[in-house]
Amino acid sequence: MIFEIAKQEFRSMLRERRFQVAAILLSGLFLLSLVGAYDYYASLKKQHEQAAATARDQWDNQKDKNPHSAAHYGTYVFKPIYPLSYFDRGVDSYTGNTLFLEGHRSNQSQYRGAEDRSSFARLGVLTPAFVLAVLFPLFIIVLGFGSVAAERENGNLRLLMAQGVHPTALFGGKSLGLWAAVLALAAPFFITGAGGLLLAGAGGEHWLRYLFTVLLYLAYFGCFIHLTLLSSVATGRQNASLVASLGVWVLVCLIAPKAAVNIAKQLHPTPTSQDYKNSLKEDLEKGVDGHDATDEYTKKLEAETLKKYGVDSVQHLPFNWDGFIMQKGEEHETYVFQKHKQKLLYVYENQQRVHRAAAVVSPYMLTNSLSQRLAGTDVATYFDFLAAAERYRVQLVGELNEDLTKNFKYGDWDGKRGKEFFAKNTKFEYRPPALSSVLMGLASSVLAMLAWLIVSGLAAIFFFKINKV
Amino acid sequence: MISAQQLTKHYGDKIALDNLTLDIAPGEIFCLLGQNGAGKTTTINCFLGFVQPSSGQACINGLEVTKHPIESKKHLAYLPEVVMLYPNLTGFENLDYFSRLAGFKHEKGELLMYLETAGLDEKDGKRRVSEYSKGMRQKVGIAIALAKKAKALFLDEPTSGLDPKASNDFSDLLLELRNNGVAMLMATHDIFRAKDVATRIGIMKDGRLVNVLDNAQNILHAKEIEEIYLQTI
Numbered sequence: 281m282i283f284e285i286a287k288q289e290f291r292s293m294l295r296e297r298r299f300q301v302a303a304i305l306l307s308g309l310f311l312l313s314l315v316g317a318y319d320y321y322a323s324l325k326k327q328h329e330q331a332a333a334t335a336r337d338q339w340d341n342q343k344d345k346n347p348h349s350a351a352h353y354g355t356y357v358f359k360p361i362y363p364l365s366y367f368d369r370g371v372d373s374y375t376g377n378t379l380f381l382e383g384h385r386s387n388q389s390q391y392r393g394a395e396d397r398s399s400f401a402r403l404g405v406l407t408p409a410f411v412l413a414v415l416f417p418l419f420i421i422v423l424g425f426g427s428v429a430a431e432r433e434n435g436n437l438r439l440l441m442a443q444g445v446h447p448t449a450l451f452g453g454k455s456l457g458l459w460a461a462v463l464a465l466a467a468p469f470f471i472t473g474a475g476g477l478l479l480a481g482a483g484g485e486h487w488l489r490y491l492f493t494v495l496l497y498l499a500y501f502g503c504f505i506h507l508t509l510l511s512s513v514a515t516g517r518q519n520a521s522l523v524a525s526l527g528v529w530v531l532v533c534l535i536a537p538k539a540a541v542n543i544a545k546q547l548h549p550t551p552t553s554q555d556y557k558n559s560l561k562e563d564l565e566k567g568v569d570g571h572d573a574t575d576e577y578t579k580k581l582e583a584e585t586l587k588k589y590g591v592d593s594v595q596h597l598p599f600n601w602d603g604f605i606m607q608k609g610e611e612h613e614t615y616v617f618q619k620h621k622q623k624l625l626y627v628y629e630n631q632q633r634v635h636r637a638a639a640v641v642s643p644y645m646l647t648n649s650l651s652q653r654l655a656g657t658d659v660a661t662y663f664d665f666l667a668a669a670e671r672y673r674v675q676l677v678g679e680l681n682e683d684l685t686k687n688f689k690y691g692d693w694d695g696k697r698g699k700e701f702f703a704k705n706t707k708f709e710y711r712p713p714a715l716s717s718v719l720m721g722l723a724s725s726v727l728a729m730l731a732w733l734i735v736s737g738l739a740a741i742f743f744f745k746i747n748k749v
Numbered sequence: 750m751i752s753a754q755q756l757t758k759h760y761g762d763k764i765a766l767d768n769l770t771l772d773i774a775p776g777e778i779f780c781l782l783g784q785n786g787a788g789k790t791t792t793i794n795c796f797l798g799f800v801q802p803s804s805g806q807a808c809i810n811g812l813e814v815t816k817h818p819i820e821s822k823k824h825l826a827y828l829p830e831v832v833m834l835y836p837n838l839t840g841f842e843n844l845d846y847f848s849r850l851a852g853f854k855h856e857k858g859e860l861l862m863y864l865e866t867a868g869l870d871e872k873d874g875k876r877r878v879s880e881y882s883k884g885m886r887q888k889v890g891i892a893i894a895l896a897k898k899a900k901a902l903f904l905d906e907p908t909s910g911l912d913p914k915a916s917n918d919f920s921d922l923l924l925e926l927r928n929n930g931v932a933m934l935m936a937t938h939d940i941f942r943a944k945d946v947a948t949r950i951g952i953m954k955d956g957r958l959v960n961v962l963d964n965a966q967n968i969l970h971a972k973e974i975e976e977i978y979l980q981t982i
Contacts, residue, residue: 295837434833443850444822
């Protein structure tokens with residue numbers, strides 16, 4: 281009986297202008313988003329690869345110079361562009377994928393760091409993920425809001441129930457019918473989406489990520505199928521059902537994410553960029569400055585070092601005092617930056633925690649965060665990249681200062697290093713978190729998603745059972 | 750076949766159905782007359798399980814409706830006042846669908862025969878219901894009821910909106926079903942139609958069945974019924 285109802289629902293829908301118009305509109309938007317997003321991805325990836333190669337080439341072939349000058353010269357590192365990032369751009373548009381590394385300072389705060397994080401939650405541009413997560417539910421609502429309500433209004437429901445249809449079977453048939461319509465549209469979407477992945481030449485793990493992404497969106501659609509049927513049966517009138525289901529859509533897709541960001545910021549306020557810089561500056565001044573010989577901390581360290589080696593001036597030290605003091609300064613600066621970044625990171629992590637907890641109220645937020653995580657374009661992956669870049673910066677600057685300390689005479693600022701030295705410096709290699717480790721962190725969100733799917737289904741069944749014809 | 754014992758339904762203070770006791774045997778047509786709100790539709794709703802009675806019971810073929818909501822429907826068919834159907838499907842497809850819901854998989858020829866019996870030819874049956882008149886939709890509704898081969902038939906003002914010819918054909922159909930041993934409960938405003946087909950005529954007022962006229966031998970005259978009706982209400 282369920283299949284009879286499902287078949288009839290689907291057949292009836294296919295013949296409706298409403299379905300045809302909505303399907304054509306949505307397909308057009310999806311294709312547009314796919315082409316646009318892939319084009320953006322491909323050109324960004326190409327630019328990145330070229331820029332990364334150029335940056336390293338510039339480092340390797342920089343003019344002969346003192347190693348510490350090279351640290352000032354600096355270099356750029358790039359967050360790899362994942363194939364799936366074309367599907368869901370996530371926060372990449374706001375964070376960027378590029379970082380400038382140099383001596384004495386950790387530049388992450390120059391990026392979005394201490395700025396307005398609500399930008400993370402903006403709706404963003406037309407990406408396939410946007411079409412699926414925000415617009416597709418509207419398609420489900422348009423198809424399903426009258427599912428039961430219209431039949432009740434025109435009296436078909438009485439005829440239907442008089443034929444001996446079980447309420448649960450009616451729910452099963454109605455939802456399967458909607459599923460058929462959803463899949464008729466979504467399946468080509470996901471297949472063309474896979475085409476983009478194929479074009480991007482994605483490897484095995486990315487296909488697995490895509491598979492999970494597809495399953496995720498299907499579960500998301502399932503939630504909206506249930507919610508739409510629930511609203512249709514609970515209100516019993518078409519116009520009320522449309523208003524109710526659109527209301528749910530607005531709450532889930534627009535208001536909840538915005539509210540979550542605001543609540544997170546209220547509970548764990550981000551320091552302003554100005555405050556952050558000021559407190560950083562304050563702490564930086566409380567330690568060795570490699571470039572200021574008159575600095576009190578530098579003088580203190582000088583006195584201690586001279587005493588330790590039993591010499592009366594820095595010229596007589598067995599190593600290059602300049603390199604040594606540069607590295608000491610670097611260590612202090614790194615320590616201060618780390619400390620402040622840690623503090624900031626802690627604020628972000630708390631905000632993320634609030635965000636994750638709040639996501640439970642909205643299947644959209646759950647889907648959004650899971651989708652970004654799978655695409656490698658989420659905040660956590662970005663922070664992971666920043667941490668890796670900072671570790672690399674410390675290592676690179678350390679290598680340069682070590683060379684200055686060991687292999688250069690004190691005061692020898694004219695001594696230079698050339699290509700053969702710089703080319704041997706450690707190269708930046710970032711491996712984004714592996715899928716296995718990503719998946720483990722997703723368990724709670726996946727469970728919340730399944731809970732939504734099941735609870736909304738059970739609620740709908742309950743209302744079908746108590747439904748008055 | 751169709752039986753009610755002290756069937757009562759309250760809506761808050763308002764009493765919609767008051768202590769109705771009724772037995773309709775196979776081959777009987779019981780017509781319910783009464784003003785709007787007299788309790789005719791509530792009675793039918795109780796038998797269909799769409800309304801939970803406050804007390805008393807409604808039985809179809811010995812099955813109490815509240816205890817056997819699905820099973821009891823196997824024995825009944827229902828023809829509402831307005832049959833809307835699915836406008837995107839043809840009359841034939843609608844009939845097929847509703848029959849399948851009732852658990853029947855009729856052959857195509859059989860379905861066409863039901864449509865034919867209800868007064869719809871094959872050509873009309875293959876048109877979409879969105880192009881149908883109310884009368885044509887009503888005929889599909891009749892075909893749906895016929896295809897269920899039910900022993901109990903509930904009709905809620907089935908002839909409203911039918912033209913006199915269709916209405917007359919419908920009466921003939923009911924008489925044929927009566928001869929086949931179907932028990933029928935029909936709510937109607939149409940005294941002439943009731944006089945033609947009914948074996949008994951009940952008049953309802955404020956939820957009570959206040960008058961039952963015997964018409965087994967078709968002895969009543971329409972004028973007579975009308976007078977009794979007007980006195981009763």
